[in-house]
């Protein structure tokens with residue numbers, strides 16, 4: 001019998017959520033579909049792609065569009081098949097077997113997954129009780145454990161909290177490790193380090209088109225780093241990692257700046273409204289749950305009844321994310337938020353009478 005090795009033996013395929021639910025607030029996607037005018041351009045572009053040819057290995061056009069969108073040099077940018085692929089590439093390339101990679105938990109679960117596949121040693125640093133990051137603790141542990149790479153999201157998925165830019169700078173400057181700063185949600189906040197990435201020889205910033213840009217279907221992410229690191233990333237990625245359709249459509253989407261700015265405003269407004277309604281609900285049902293500040297397009301709740309509430313929402317056709325004693329809820333359309341809040345009130349009332 002063929003024997004599977006240890007690192008893959010117990011893995012199971014990623015399944016975000018089983019079953020089909022009319023209201024999906026579980027994956028932090030944008031609730032806004034791309035506008036009709038843009039869809040028409042996409043259709044025309046898609047009809048004219050040279051499907052018999054391999055894609056551009058350096059994704060030059062979409063990289064230029066991304067760089068222009070954020071006002072940085074394209075020489076600092078590497079395109080990936082989602083930032084997920086870039087996390088995988090970074091782990092495989094920058095870790096030797098047994099090298100320590102630090103995560104700051106709770107955080108995005110894929111970091112540990114890819115580090116383990118790369119045969120890295122995962123070092124865990126906790127957060128404070130209020131789920132904020134203690135930068136001094138991170139620096140001390142990085143030194144003590146001889147950490148080669150630190151990966152974290154800012155703002156953070158799942159906590160929705162942001163670490164102020166000055167603290168991130170201090171962290172990067174205080175460690176020898178490569179710092180992978182995942183800014184997947186930074187379009188919703190204003191503390192990006194994109195503009196100063198060239199000042200650091202140990203910083204890689206990740207961005208994605210899957211959240212604020214509203215294009216999760218494209219699988220398009222970007223790594224931004226100074227030229228020495230960028231050269232490595234381009235050298236170690238697989239040659240045709242971003243397909244021609246995603247390159248072409250991504251180029252069009254990133255050119256729609258007005259629409260993107262408007263979409264971002266609407267998403268942030270939705271999250272603020274959701275947060276305000278939840279605060280009111282928390283006041284109505286004291287002790288039922290508490291809410292974290294949010295710098296993202298989702299909210300994060302702490303509750304002793306997380307599991308039962310999660311199931312209650314599913315029974316009502318609403319998918320959210322359950323994480324231990326916490327719930328994560330993506331800001332949706334007005335109607336989706338309203339349905340979620342109605343269901344929440346009903347579940348909390350049921351809990352009172354139970």
Ligand SMILES: *Cc1c(COP(=O)(O)O)cnc(C)c1O
Nearest residue numbers: 082083084108157184208210221
């Ligand atoms: C959603 C998300 C991503 C995006 O991944 P893609 O592969 O680009 O879709 C990356 N990091 C975090 C923390 C996320 O929540």
